Amino acid sequence: MIASVGREDMEDIIVNDSLRFAAPFRCVEHIRIVNCEDGLTLHATKVIDPTDPYLSGHFPDLTIFPGVFIIESLCQTVTLALGELEGLLPQIATLRSVRFLAPLFPGNRMTMRATIGPLSVKKTFEVDAQCQRNDGVMVARLKVKFRYGEIARA
Amino acid sequence: MSQGLEELRKIVAEVLELEPEEIADTGDFVEEYGADSMRAIEILSRIEKKYRVEIPQKELPQMQTLLSVYNVMTRYAGWQE
Amino acid sequence: MGRSRVLDHSKIRAILPHGHPMVLVDQVISLKLGASIIGIKAITGSEPCYHSLPQGLGPERYAYPISLLVESFGQTAAILWLESIKSFNQDLDRVLMFTSVRNLRIEGQAFPGNILRHVVRLDNIVGDNVFVEGETWVEDRQIAIIESMIAAVRPRSVVIEYATPSGAGMPRDLDDTATDMRFLSSRQWLARSENSPSPRASRKEEKSSST
Numbered sequence: 001m002i003a004s005v006g007r008e009d010m011e012d013i014i015v016n017d018s019l020r021f022a023a024p025f026r027c028v029e030h031i032r033i034v035n036c037e038d039g040l041t042l043h044a045t046k047v048i049d050p051t052d053p054y055l056s057g058h059f060p061d062l063t064i065f066p067g068v069f070i071i072e073s074l075c076q077t078v079t080l081a082l083g084e085l086e087g088l089l090p091q092i093a094t095l096r097s098v099r100f101l102a103p104l105f106p107g108n109r110m111t112m113r114a115t116i117g118p119l120s121v122k123k124t125f126e127v128d129a130q131c132q133r134n135d136g137v138m139v140a141r142l143k144v145k146f147r148y149g150e151i152a153r154a
Numbered sequence: 155m156s157q158g159l160e161e162l163r164k165i166v167a168e169v170l171e172l173e174p175e176e177i178a179d180t181g182d183f184v185e186e187y188g189a190d191s192m193r194a195i196e197i198l199s200r201i202e203k204k205y206r207v208e209i210p211q212k213e214l215p216q217m218q219t220l221l222s223v224y225n226v227m228t229r230y231a232g233w234q235e
Numbered sequence: 236m237g238r239s240r241v242l243d244h245s246k247i248r249a250i251l252p253h254g255h256p257m258v259l260v261d262q263v264i265s266l267k268l269g270a271s272i273i274g275i276k277a278i279t280g281s282e283p284c285y286h287s288l289p290q291g292l293g294p295e296r297y298a299y300p301i302s303l304l305v306e307s308f309g310q311t312a313a314i315l316w317l318e319s320i321k322s323f324n325q326d327l328d329r330v331l332m333f334t335s336v337r338n339l340r341i342e343g344q345a346f347p348g349n350i351l352r353h354v355v356r357l358d359n360i361v362g363d364n365v366f367v368e369g370e371t372w373v374e375d376r377q378i379a380i381i382e383s384m385i386a387a388v389r390p391r392s393v394v395i396e397y398a399t400p401s402g403a404g405m406p407r408d409l410d411d412t413a414t415d416m417r418f419l420s421s422r423q424w425l426a427r428s429e430n431s432p433s434p435r436a437s438r439k440e441e442k443s444s445s446t
Binding site: 017018020021022023024054059066067069071075088089092094095096097098100 | 295
Protein backbone atom coordinates (compact mmCIF):
# COMPACT_ATOMS: atom_id res chain seq x y z
CA MET A 1 0.00 0.00 0.00
CA ILE A 2 2.66 2.48 0.94
CA ALA A 3 6.15 2.35 -0.51
CA SER A 4 8.65 3.61 1.96
CA VAL A 5 12.32 4.39 1.48
CA GLY A 6 14.05 4.94 4.77
CA ARG A 7 17.10 6.92 5.61
CA GLU A 8 18.36 7.90 9.01
CA ASP A 9 16.63 11.24 9.09
CA MET A 10 14.45 11.24 6.03
CA GLU A 11 11.72 8.97 4.78
CA ASP A 12 9.75 9.08 1.55
CA ILE A 13 6.22 7.78 1.23
CA ILE A 14 4.49 7.29 -2.08
CA VAL A 15 0.77 7.26 -1.50
CA ASN A 16 -1.38 5.10 -3.67
CA ASP A 17 -5.12 5.03 -3.90
CA SER A 18 -6.24 2.63 -1.23
CA LEU A 19 -6.54 4.76 1.86
CA ARG A 20 -7.69 2.84 4.90
CA PHE A 21 -9.97 5.54 6.24
CA ALA A 22 -12.88 7.47 4.78
CA ALA A 23 -11.65 10.28 2.56
CA PRO A 24 -13.02 12.27 -0.39
CA PHE A 25 -10.08 10.96 -2.46
CA ARG A 26 -6.33 10.77 -2.26
CA CYS A 27 -5.27 14.35 -1.56
CA VAL A 28 -1.57 13.71 -1.25
CA GLU A 29 0.68 11.80 -3.62
CA HIS A 30 4.09 11.97 -2.07
CA ILE A 31 5.27 12.68 1.47
CA ARG A 32 8.80 13.31 2.62
CA ILE A 33 9.30 13.06 6.37
CA VAL A 34 12.27 14.99 7.65
CA ASN A 35 13.31 14.42 11.21
CA CYS A 36 15.97 16.69 12.58
CA GLU A 37 17.01 18.45 15.74
CA ASP A 38 14.41 21.17 15.34
CA GLY A 39 11.63 18.65 15.02
CA LEU A 40 9.56 16.81 12.50
CA THR A 41 8.63 18.35 9.15
CA LEU A 42 6.44 16.81 6.48
CA HIS A 43 6.70 17.83 2.84
CA ALA A 44 3.73 16.71 0.78
CA THR A 45 2.77 17.19 -2.84
CA LYS A 46 -0.32 16.70 -4.96
CA VAL A 47 -1.05 17.61 -8.54
CA ILE A 48 -4.62 18.83 -8.97
CA ASP A 49 -6.44 16.36 -11.18
CA PRO A 50 -9.86 17.45 -12.47
CA THR A 51 -10.99 13.83 -12.73
CA ASP A 52 -10.71 13.30 -8.97
CA PRO A 53 -14.07 12.64 -7.30
CA TYR A 54 -16.11 15.68 -6.25
CA LEU A 55 -14.22 18.08 -8.52
CA SER A 56 -16.66 17.79 -11.40
CA GLY A 57 -19.11 19.55 -9.10
CA HIS A 58 -16.80 22.33 -7.97
CA PHE A 59 -17.78 23.91 -10.11
CA PRO A 60 -19.56 22.46 -13.15
CA ASP A 61 -18.10 25.02 -15.55
CA LEU A 62 -14.90 26.01 -13.76
CA THR A 63 -12.85 23.57 -11.72
CA ILE A 64 -11.34 25.06 -8.58
CA PHE A 65 -9.75 22.80 -5.99
CA PRO A 66 -11.97 23.22 -2.92
CA GLY A 67 -10.18 24.83 -0.01
CA VAL A 68 -11.47 22.13 2.33
CA PHE A 69 -9.51 19.55 0.39
CA ILE A 70 -6.34 21.35 1.39
CA ILE A 71 -7.43 20.64 4.96
CA GLU A 72 -8.02 17.06 3.83
CA SER A 73 -4.56 16.96 2.30
CA LEU A 74 -3.02 17.99 5.60
CA CYS A 75 -5.09 15.46 7.49
CA GLN A 76 -4.05 12.61 5.17
CA THR A 77 -0.42 13.69 5.23
CA VAL A 78 -0.35 13.71 9.04
CA THR A 79 -2.20 10.39 9.26
CA LEU A 80 -0.04 8.58 6.72
CA ALA A 81 3.22 9.99 8.03
CA LEU A 82 2.63 9.60 11.74
CA GLY A 83 0.41 6.53 11.73
CA GLU A 84 -1.43 5.08 14.68
CA LEU A 85 -0.90 5.55 18.39
CA GLU A 86 -2.29 2.70 20.47
CA GLY A 87 -4.49 1.66 17.58
CA LEU A 88 -5.99 5.10 16.98
CA LEU A 89 -5.48 7.39 14.00
CA PRO A 90 -4.78 11.09 14.52
CA GLN A 91 -7.88 13.28 14.18
CA ILE A 92 -8.40 16.97 13.75
CA ALA A 93 -9.30 18.43 17.15
CA THR A 94 -9.37 22.13 16.27
CA LEU A 95 -8.84 24.09 13.09
CA ARG A 96 -7.25 27.00 14.93
CA SER A 97 -6.65 29.09 11.86
CA VAL A 98 -7.12 28.21 8.22
CA ARG A 99 -6.62 30.84 5.54
CA PHE A 100 -7.11 30.32 1.85
CA LEU A 101 -5.06 32.89 0.00
CA ALA A 102 -5.12 31.86 -3.65
CA PRO A 103 -6.97 29.28 -5.74
CA LEU A 104 -5.63 25.99 -7.09
CA PHE A 105 -6.61 24.89 -10.55
CA PRO A 106 -6.24 21.63 -12.53
CA GLY A 107 -2.62 21.01 -13.38
CA ASN A 108 -1.31 23.08 -10.47
CA ARG A 109 1.07 21.29 -8.16
CA MET A 110 0.38 21.89 -4.50
CA THR A 111 3.30 21.59 -2.10
CA MET A 112 2.59 21.51 1.60
CA ARG A 113 5.14 21.95 4.33
CA ALA A 114 3.89 20.96 7.77
CA THR A 115 5.79 21.34 11.03
CA ILE A 116 4.71 18.84 13.65
CA GLY A 117 4.87 19.92 17.29
CA PRO A 118 5.59 17.60 20.20
CA LEU A 119 2.97 15.19 21.55
CA SER A 120 1.38 16.52 24.74
CA VAL A 121 0.37 14.43 27.74
CA LYS A 122 -3.21 14.68 26.48
CA LYS A 123 -2.08 13.04 23.22
CA THR A 124 -2.53 16.19 21.18
CA PHE A 125 -0.06 17.92 18.90
CA GLU A 126 0.01 21.16 16.94
CA VAL A 127 0.66 21.34 13.21
CA ASP A 128 1.68 24.50 11.38
CA ALA A 129 1.37 24.14 7.61
CA GLN A 130 1.96 26.24 4.54
CA CYS A 131 0.74 25.31 1.13
CA GLN A 132 2.27 26.68 -2.08
CA ARG A 133 1.44 26.49 -5.74
CA ASN A 134 4.06 25.51 -8.30
CA ASP A 135 4.49 29.15 -9.36
CA GLY A 136 5.49 30.04 -5.83
CA VAL A 137 2.21 31.68 -4.80
CA MET A 138 1.18 30.90 -1.24
CA VAL A 139 -2.15 29.15 -1.44
CA ALA A 140 -3.02 28.42 2.18
CA ARG A 141 -1.81 28.62 5.75
CA LEU A 142 -3.14 26.26 8.37
CA LYS A 143 -2.71 25.90 12.11
CA VAL A 144 -4.36 22.73 13.32
CA LYS A 145 -4.49 20.88 16.59
CA PHE A 146 -4.62 17.12 16.21
CA ARG A 147 -5.38 14.49 18.80
CA TYR A 148 -5.20 10.77 19.20
CA GLY A 149 -8.38 10.08 21.08
CA GLU A 150 -11.38 7.96 21.68
CA ILE A 151 -14.06 8.24 19.09
CA ALA A 152 -17.19 9.97 20.33
CA ARG A 153 -20.05 8.15 18.68
CA ALA A 154 -23.47 9.42 17.73
CA MET B 155 -6.54 57.14 24.93
CA SER B 156 -4.63 54.31 26.48
CA GLN B 157 -7.44 51.94 27.42
CA GLY B 158 -9.01 52.03 23.98
CA LEU B 159 -5.62 51.63 22.39
CA GLU B 160 -4.84 48.61 24.53
CA GLU B 161 -8.17 47.02 23.70
CA LEU B 162 -7.45 47.54 20.02
CA ARG B 163 -3.99 46.10 20.48
CA LYS B 164 -5.53 42.95 21.93
CA ILE B 165 -7.95 42.61 19.01
CA VAL B 166 -5.20 43.16 16.46
CA ALA B 167 -2.96 40.66 18.26
CA GLU B 168 -5.68 38.01 18.23
CA VAL B 169 -6.34 38.44 14.52
CA LEU B 170 -2.65 38.51 13.62
CA GLU B 171 -2.02 35.56 15.95
CA LEU B 172 0.65 37.37 17.91
CA GLU B 173 1.01 38.51 21.50
CA PRO B 174 -0.24 42.04 22.30
CA GLU B 175 3.31 42.98 23.34
CA GLU B 176 4.46 42.24 19.81
CA ILE B 177 2.18 44.84 18.25
CA ALA B 178 3.96 48.19 18.14
CA ASP B 179 1.86 51.35 17.93
CA THR B 180 3.17 52.18 14.47
CA GLY B 181 4.02 48.69 13.26
CA ASP B 182 2.62 48.11 9.78
CA PHE B 183 0.40 45.03 9.77
CA VAL B 184 1.48 43.98 6.30
CA GLU B 185 5.11 45.03 6.25
CA GLU B 186 6.04 44.03 9.78
CA TYR B 187 3.56 41.35 10.78
CA GLY B 188 3.01 39.64 7.44
CA ALA B 189 -0.73 40.26 7.37
CA ASP B 190 -2.79 39.71 4.23
CA SER B 191 -5.80 41.77 3.24
CA MET B 192 -8.15 39.34 4.93
CA ARG B 193 -6.65 40.23 8.32
CA ALA B 194 -7.59 43.89 7.96
CA ILE B 195 -11.13 42.84 7.15
CA GLU B 196 -11.23 40.64 10.24
CA ILE B 197 -9.92 43.44 12.43
CA LEU B 198 -12.58 45.77 11.04
CA SER B 199 -15.30 43.22 11.66
CA ARG B 200 -14.24 42.56 15.25
CA ILE B 201 -14.10 46.27 16.03
CA GLU B 202 -17.52 46.82 14.49
CA LYS B 203 -19.02 44.10 16.60
CA LYS B 204 -17.30 44.94 19.85
CA TYR B 205 -17.94 48.66 19.77
CA ARG B 206 -21.20 48.56 17.79
CA VAL B 207 -19.92 50.99 15.19
CA GLU B 208 -19.98 50.87 11.47
CA ILE B 209 -16.82 51.46 9.56
CA PRO B 210 -17.02 51.66 5.77
CA GLN B 211 -14.82 49.30 3.80
CA LYS B 212 -13.10 52.28 2.19
CA GLU B 213 -11.33 52.91 5.51
CA LEU B 214 -9.44 49.63 5.25
CA PRO B 215 -6.38 51.13 3.51
CA GLN B 216 -6.21 53.53 6.47
CA MET B 217 -6.15 50.71 8.98
CA GLN B 218 -2.65 49.39 8.53
CA THR B 219 -1.17 50.25 11.95
CA LEU B 220 -2.53 50.24 15.48
CA LEU B 221 -2.46 54.00 15.72
CA SER B 222 -4.23 54.42 12.40
CA VAL B 223 -6.93 52.02 13.57
CA TYR B 224 -7.28 54.14 16.71
CA ASN B 225 -7.54 57.17 14.48
CA VAL B 226 -10.43 55.58 12.60
CA MET B 227 -12.16 55.05 15.94
CA THR B 228 -11.87 58.73 16.76
CA ARG B 229 -13.69 59.49 13.54
CA TYR B 230 -16.39 56.83 13.66
CA ALA B 231 -16.81 56.02 17.32
CA GLY B 232 -16.13 59.40 18.85
CA TRP B 233 -13.06 58.22 20.71
CA GLN B 234 -10.80 60.88 22.27
CA GLU B 235 -7.75 61.87 20.28
CA MET C 236 -38.51 38.26 13.15
CA GLY C 237 -37.94 36.99 9.62
CA ARG C 238 -40.24 34.24 8.50
CA SER C 239 -38.98 30.64 8.53
CA ARG C 240 -38.57 28.84 5.23
CA VAL C 241 -37.80 25.34 4.17
CA LEU C 242 -35.86 24.43 1.04
CA ASP C 243 -35.95 21.02 -0.60
CA HIS C 244 -33.02 19.52 -2.45
CA SER C 245 -34.09 20.64 -5.89
CA LYS C 246 -34.19 24.24 -4.67
CA ILE C 247 -30.78 23.82 -3.09
CA ARG C 248 -29.36 22.59 -6.39
CA ALA C 249 -30.78 25.67 -8.06
CA ILE C 250 -29.35 28.01 -5.44
CA LEU C 251 -25.82 26.67 -5.05
CA PRO C 252 -23.32 26.95 -7.91
CA HIS C 253 -21.99 23.54 -6.93
CA GLY C 254 -22.80 20.42 -8.89
CA HIS C 255 -23.18 16.78 -7.95
CA PRO C 256 -21.50 15.17 -6.04
CA MET C 257 -20.28 18.32 -4.38
CA VAL C 258 -23.70 19.51 -3.18
CA LEU C 259 -23.32 18.73 0.50
CA VAL C 260 -26.59 20.11 1.83
CA ASP C 261 -29.70 17.93 1.48
CA GLN C 262 -32.38 20.18 2.92
CA VAL C 263 -32.80 23.49 4.66
CA ILE C 264 -35.17 23.18 7.57
CA SER C 265 -35.06 26.77 8.77
CA LEU C 266 -34.10 29.98 7.04
CA LYS C 267 -34.30 33.52 8.37
CA LEU C 268 -33.03 35.83 5.66
CA GLY C 269 -30.10 37.94 6.73
CA ALA C 270 -29.87 36.11 10.03
CA SER C 271 -29.64 32.36 10.30
CA ILE C 272 -30.15 29.01 8.66
CA ILE C 273 -30.35 25.35 9.59
CA GLY C 274 -29.28 22.92 6.89
CA ILE C 275 -29.10 19.15 7.06
CA LYS C 276 -27.06 16.56 5.26
CA ALA C 277 -27.59 12.84 5.56
CA ILE C 278 -24.45 10.73 5.60
CA THR C 279 -24.71 7.49 3.71
CA GLY C 280 -22.26 4.65 3.21
CA SER C 281 -22.81 4.93 -0.52
CA GLU C 282 -21.19 8.36 -0.92
CA PRO C 283 -17.92 8.86 -2.81
CA CYS C 284 -15.85 9.24 0.36
CA TYR C 285 -16.55 5.63 1.30
CA HIS C 286 -15.92 4.29 -2.18
CA SER C 287 -12.38 3.05 -1.85
CA LEU C 288 -12.42 1.64 1.65
CA PRO C 289 -11.21 -1.93 1.67
CA GLN C 290 -13.24 -4.56 3.49
CA GLY C 291 -12.51 -5.53 7.06
CA LEU C 292 -11.87 -2.10 8.55
CA GLY C 293 -13.21 -1.18 11.97
CA PRO C 294 -16.16 1.21 12.34
CA GLU C 295 -13.93 4.11 13.40
CA ARG C 296 -12.52 4.21 9.88
CA TYR C 297 -15.90 5.31 8.62
CA ALA C 298 -15.89 8.63 10.46
CA TYR C 299 -17.14 11.28 8.04
CA PRO C 300 -14.15 13.30 6.81
CA ILE C 301 -13.87 16.62 8.60
CA SER C 302 -13.10 18.35 5.31
CA LEU C 303 -16.53 17.37 3.99
CA LEU C 304 -18.24 18.37 7.24
CA VAL C 305 -16.66 21.81 6.99
CA GLU C 306 -17.66 22.10 3.34
CA SER C 307 -21.22 21.09 4.19
CA PHE C 308 -21.35 23.76 6.89
CA GLY C 309 -19.90 26.33 4.51
CA GLN C 310 -22.46 25.50 1.84
CA THR C 311 -25.25 25.93 4.36
CA ALA C 312 -23.87 29.39 5.06
CA ALA C 313 -23.64 30.04 1.33
CA ILE C 314 -27.35 29.23 0.91
CA LEU C 315 -28.21 31.74 3.64
CA TRP C 316 -26.17 34.36 1.85
CA LEU C 317 -27.39 33.66 -1.66
CA GLU C 318 -31.04 33.59 -0.62
CA SER C 319 -30.66 36.73 1.43
CA ILE C 320 -29.15 38.82 -1.35
CA LYS C 321 -31.57 37.54 -3.96
CA SER C 322 -34.17 40.02 -2.90
CA PHE C 323 -32.06 43.02 -3.87
CA ASN C 324 -29.54 41.95 -6.42
CA GLN C 325 -30.16 40.60 -9.88
CA ASP C 326 -26.62 39.79 -10.89
CA LEU C 327 -25.78 36.48 -9.29
CA ASP C 328 -22.78 35.60 -11.43
CA ARG C 329 -20.66 35.22 -8.37
CA VAL C 330 -18.46 32.59 -6.89
CA LEU C 331 -18.51 32.31 -3.12
CA MET C 332 -14.95 31.61 -2.04
CA PHE C 333 -14.27 30.25 1.36
CA THR C 334 -11.37 32.35 2.66
CA SER C 335 -10.83 31.49 6.29
CA VAL C 336 -11.82 29.58 9.38
CA ARG C 337 -10.99 30.47 12.93
CA ASN C 338 -11.30 28.06 15.83
CA LEU C 339 -13.42 25.27 14.45
CA ARG C 340 -13.54 22.71 17.26
CA ILE C 341 -14.37 19.09 16.60
CA GLU C 342 -16.13 17.54 19.57
CA GLY C 343 -17.40 14.34 18.03
CA GLN C 344 -17.73 12.40 14.80
CA ALA C 345 -20.42 11.41 12.38
CA PHE C 346 -20.95 8.08 10.66
CA PRO C 347 -23.08 6.58 7.89
CA GLY C 348 -26.69 6.79 9.03
CA ASN C 349 -26.19 10.09 10.89
CA ILE C 350 -27.72 13.36 9.80
CA LEU C 351 -25.56 16.46 10.11
CA ARG C 352 -27.51 19.49 11.25
CA HIS C 353 -25.65 22.76 10.66
CA VAL C 354 -26.89 25.77 12.58
CA VAL C 355 -25.37 28.84 10.95
CA ARG C 356 -25.72 32.46 12.04
CA LEU C 357 -24.70 35.51 10.06
CA ASP C 358 -22.23 37.37 12.19
CA ASN C 359 -21.20 40.35 10.07
CA ILE C 360 -20.69 41.62 6.55
CA VAL C 361 -17.72 43.74 5.55
CA GLY C 362 -17.98 44.71 1.90
CA ASP C 363 -17.95 41.46 -0.07
CA ASN C 364 -16.93 39.39 2.93
CA VAL C 365 -19.43 37.35 4.87
CA PHE C 366 -18.72 36.28 8.46
CA VAL C 367 -20.65 33.38 9.94
CA GLU C 368 -20.53 31.28 13.08
CA GLY C 369 -22.41 28.25 14.30
CA GLU C 370 -22.46 24.60 15.26
CA THR C 371 -22.97 21.20 13.74
CA TRP C 372 -25.13 18.65 15.51
CA VAL C 373 -25.88 14.98 15.16
CA GLU C 374 -29.16 14.53 17.02
CA ASP C 375 -28.49 15.96 20.45
CA ARG C 376 -24.70 15.88 20.18
CA GLN C 377 -22.80 18.95 19.20
CA ILE C 378 -19.99 17.61 17.06
CA ALA C 379 -18.49 20.84 15.78
CA ILE C 380 -18.37 24.44 16.99
CA ILE C 381 -17.39 27.11 14.51
CA GLU C 382 -16.22 30.37 16.02
CA SER C 383 -15.81 32.16 12.71
CA MET C 384 -15.86 31.34 9.03
CA ILE C 385 -15.38 33.95 6.33
CA ALA C 386 -16.35 33.72 2.69
CA ALA C 387 -15.69 36.27 0.00
CA VAL C 388 -18.00 36.95 -2.88
CA ARG C 389 -16.04 37.30 -6.11
CA PRO C 390 -17.27 37.91 -9.65
CA ARG C 391 -16.89 34.76 -11.70
CA SER C 392 -14.94 36.65 -14.41
CA VAL C 393 -12.24 37.64 -11.95
CA VAL C 394 -11.78 34.05 -10.82
CA ILE C 395 -11.59 32.74 -14.39
CA GLU C 396 -8.96 35.33 -15.24
CA TYR C 397 -6.66 33.69 -12.71
CA ALA C 398 -7.36 30.17 -13.90
CA THR C 399 -4.14 29.72 -15.83
CA PRO C 400 -1.30 27.34 -14.90
CA SER C 401 0.87 30.28 -13.96
CA GLY C 402 -2.01 32.34 -12.67
CA ALA C 403 -0.98 35.12 -10.35
CA GLY C 404 -3.42 34.22 -7.65
CA MET C 405 -6.32 36.12 -6.24
CA PRO C 406 -6.03 39.88 -6.11
CA ARG C 407 -4.90 41.13 -2.77
CA ASP C 408 -6.49 44.54 -2.97
CA LEU C 409 -10.17 44.86 -2.42
CA ASP C 410 -10.36 47.40 -5.23
CA ASP C 411 -9.44 44.69 -7.71
CA THR C 412 -12.64 42.86 -6.91
CA ALA C 413 -14.94 45.84 -6.93
CA THR C 414 -18.35 44.55 -7.78
CA ASP C 415 -21.50 46.22 -8.84
CA MET C 416 -23.39 44.77 -5.93
CA ARG C 417 -25.05 47.33 -3.84
CA PHE C 418 -24.80 46.11 -0.33
CA LEU C 419 -26.63 47.61 2.50
CA SER C 420 -24.17 48.62 5.15
CA SER C 421 -23.77 45.78 7.62
CA ARG C 422 -25.73 47.58 10.33
CA GLN C 423 -28.62 48.21 8.01
CA TRP C 424 -28.50 44.63 6.86
CA LEU C 425 -28.71 43.18 10.30
CA ALA C 426 -31.38 45.64 11.34
CA ARG C 427 -33.34 44.85 8.23
CA SER C 428 -33.45 41.15 8.94
CA GLU C 429 -34.96 41.82 12.35
CA ASN C 430 -37.67 44.10 11.01
CA SER C 431 -38.11 42.21 7.78
CA PRO C 432 -39.38 45.02 5.55
CA SER C 433 -40.21 44.17 1.96
CA PRO C 434 -37.37 44.28 -0.59
CA ARG C 435 -38.90 47.31 -2.27
CA ALA C 436 -39.00 49.26 0.96
CA SER C 437 -35.39 48.52 1.69
CA ARG C 438 -34.29 49.70 -1.77
CA LYS C 439 -35.80 53.09 -0.98
CA GLU C 440 -34.09 52.99 2.40
CA GLU C 441 -30.77 52.24 0.74
CA LYS C 442 -31.03 55.09 -1.74
CA SER C 443 -31.92 57.67 0.83
CA SER C 444 -29.30 56.73 3.40
CA SER C 445 -25.65 57.50 3.04
CA THR C 446 -22.94 54.97 3.78
